[in-house]
Amino acid sequence: MxxxxxxxxxxxxxxxxxxxxxxxxxxxxxxxxxxxxxxxxxxxxxxxxxxxxxxxxxxxxxxxxxxxxxxxxxxxxxxxxxxxxxxxxxxxxxxxxxxxxxxxxxxxxxxxxxxxxxxxxxxxxxxxxxxxxxxxxxLAAKNRNKSPKKLKPVHETLTDRERDILDLICKEYNNTEIAQILFISVRTVEGHRNNLLAKTNSRNTAGLVLFAIRHELFEMPT
The missing domain is CATH 3.40.50.2300 (Response regulator)
Structure with a gap:
């Protein structure tokens, strides 16, 4: 190991x-x-x-x-x-x-x-x-959303498939598991993940989760 x-x-x-x-x-x-x-x-x-x-x-x-x-x-x-x-x-x-x-x-x-x-x-x-x-x-996301921030509208940024994959990423599924859940190839998942990183200007997976929380696309369980 x-x-x-x-x-x-x-x-x-x-x-x-x-x-x-x-x-x-x-x-x-x-x-x-x-x-x-x-x-x-x-x-x-x-x-x-x-x-x-x-x-x-x-x-x-x-x-x-x-x-x-x-x-x-x-x-x-x-x-x-x-x-x-x-x-x-x-x-x-x-x-x-x-x-x-x-x-x-x-x-x-x-x-x-x-x-x-x-x-x-x-x-x-x-x-x-x-x-x-x-x-x-x-809290930081709520404060940002109260002010007129120039965040690009989500509906203009992400496809439905990308939203599905972003939701599963936030739920801590890896690429292989996401591929099985959505009945697509791992390579396709990797492509969508790379597109998400580019579209959201995120550096890594943590950045994608932050993006999802900011835009109220995902609420992590308490």
């Missing part, structure tokens, strides 16, 4: 080391390195034997913080899936880092089981949205 390769960036050494020990204790995880900030992360990334599948990034770090590191990883078209960790729980901040390409956002005092689940879900499905993030995204 291939292990999920994880890298960490946090300037608080005790927290970073403790988080590293937690990752090492999970049988299907492999810890690649622990960095002290964004710049250190990029240096260690160059020297790593393989890129991480998932990166756990603290938002507040000197030199280069997690927000800028997340942006830089996605500007470089990295396949690394990012989980942001922070004590800041403001709705706009959470929404912004998801817009920037993060696959999940967790409070630094989250339960360890939630963290482990997030790493696995992000690796397997491309996103993980817990109740904290869901509330933030929903």
């Amino acid at each position: 291939n292990k999920i390769k994880v890298a960490i960036a946090d300037d608080h050494k005790i927290f970073g080391q403790s988080l590293g020990m937690l990752i090492q204790a999970v049988s299907d995880f492999e810890l690649l390195f622990v960095a002290e900030n964004g710049l250190d992360f990029l240096e260690k990334l160059k020297a790593a034997p393989a890129p991480p599948d998932v990166a756990l990034l603290d938002i507040d770090m000197p030199g280069m913080n997690g927000i800028e590191l997340n942006r830089q990883l996605h500007r470089n078209k990295s396949d690394i899936k990012v989980i942001m960790l922070s004590v800041h729980l403001e709705e706009e901040l959470i929404t912004q880092v998801i817009d920037d390409g993060a696959a999940s956002y967790l409070a630094k005092n989250c339960d360890k089981d939630d963290l482990i689940k997030a790493v696995r879900m992000v690796y397997e499905e491309g996103f993980y949205i817990n109740q904290l993030t869901l509330r933030a995204l929903t």
